[in-house]
Amino acid sequence: MEKQDKKKRLQTIRKIVSMNSLESQEDLLSALRAEGFVSTQTTLSRDLKQLRISKVRVRNGHSIYVLPREGQFVPAPTLEEINQTKWRLNFSGNLMVVHTPPGHASIVAYDVDNIKHPFFLGTVAGDDTVIVVLAEGADKEAAGRIVRDLFPKLR
Numbered sequence: 001m002e003k004q005d006k007k008k009r010l011q012t013i014r015k016i017v018s019m020n021s022l023e024s025q026e027d028l029l030s031a032l033r034a035e036g037f038v039s040t041q042t043t044l045s046r047d048l049k050q051l052r053i054s055k056v057r058v059r060n061g062h063s064i065y066v067l068p069r070e071g072q073f074v075p076a077p078t079l080e081e082i083n084q085t086k087w088r089l090n091f092s093g094n095l096m097v098v099h100t101p102p103g104h105a106s107i108v109a110y111d112v113d114n115i116k117h118p119f120f121l122g123t124v125a126g127d128d129t130v131i132v133v134l135a136e137g138a139d140k141e142a143a144g145r146i147v148r149d150l151f152p153k154l155r
Contacts, residue, residue: 009032009047010051012032012037013028013044013048013051014053017053017066022064023065025041025045026041029041029044032044051067051068052068053067053068086099086101086128087151087154089148094133095131095132095133098129098131098154099128103128104128105125105127105128109125109130111150112147115150117143118135118138119138119139119142120135121134121135
């Protein structure tokens with residue numbers, strides 16, 4: 001009888017998770033109770049592990065329980081992942097333009113100025129953009145590598 005109850009409880013947990021956006025084990029326990037199953041948090045934790053149910057962050061920033069199916073939910077990117085995409089490096093003539101997350105440009109400019117390399121004549125920094133003035137005839141690829149070595153997040 002115990003195995004049959006567990007099997008039904010596991011099936012019910014799957015159903016509840018697939019049909020609801022639950023953020024806590026307490027919410028899941030309440031939903032389980034409403035279906036006629038009384039369980040402890042310890043048992044529920046074991047059940048979630050056995051079912052490979054995990055929490056993922058959704059677009060609103062909250063984390064909810066989801067079933068282990070690929071593509072069911074697309075996790076929302078973290079702030080670090082979002083900022084990672086803001087690091088870019090481009091050239092125009094003898095100017096190198098470095099895009100950073102907000103507030104990072106002055107750090108980039110400071111570091112580029114302090115390496116005192118003959119390729120770099122000077123920098124102008126805003127909040128999220130740095131303009132690096134390159135010397136006439138400077139090798140852009142080499143200059144880009146130097147700056148990328150300083151800031152590996154740059155693409």
